[in-house]
Amino acid sequence: RCCYRASSVATEQSVLRLCNSGWDSGDCQRHFKFLTNPICYPMHHNLWKARTSPQWCETERIQFLSMSTKKKVLVLGSGYVSGPVLEYLSRDNNIEITLGSDMTNQMQQLSKKYNINPVSLTVGKQEAKLQSLVESQDLVISLLPYVLHPVVAKACIESRVNMVTASYITPAMKELEKSVDDAGITVIGELGLDPGLDHMLAMETIDTA
Secondary structure, X not given: OOOOOOOOOOOHHHHHHHHOOOOOHHHHHHOHHHHHXXXXXXXXXXXXXXXXXXXXXXXXXXXHHHHHOOEEEEEEOOOOOHXXXXXXXXXXXXXEEEEEEOOHHHHHHHHHHOOEEEEEOOOOOOHHHHHHHHOOOOEEEEOOOHHHHHXXXXXXXXXXXXXXXXOOOOHHHHOOHHHHHHHOOOEEOOOOOOOOHHHHHHHHHHXXX
């Protein structure tokens, strides 16, 4: 039967052989992330050829292509800023949103209003759970207090997942710059109204001076 499993050294023949083997759905799911990783699968042309081969089941191929285009975003925090962010992300049906927060009431209200997956999480005390959540995402948006951003950033570095936050870049975040570069990810700070808009106004002033 068809399956999603592949390794970085797989050839077209080996992938096709696996597709016609009797691997169960558990094997497929455990190895699905490799093929849906936007960094990994374009690098392996043989996997693409195998994935589009007539020997793949039509229904499985359609399901795979559909799932592989859906981006996963983890939003951390359910305070006042979270609502507008979730509303914006919810406009795109190709984004699967997970909301992590320890404020149960706010999270429940947001989950009723938007199509999200709520997860109870205390970032400063549940780092293993945070790591498990982060590793399955394409992007992490941290709307937590600034002191928790380094904790989130370290989890993103470990899992090689991009991160965005609206807060200023603190010295603790600045210390992670080399680790971010080594991991090959992007961490963007000060991306919001304030900080954020102030940078735009500063650039406008410079450009028109």
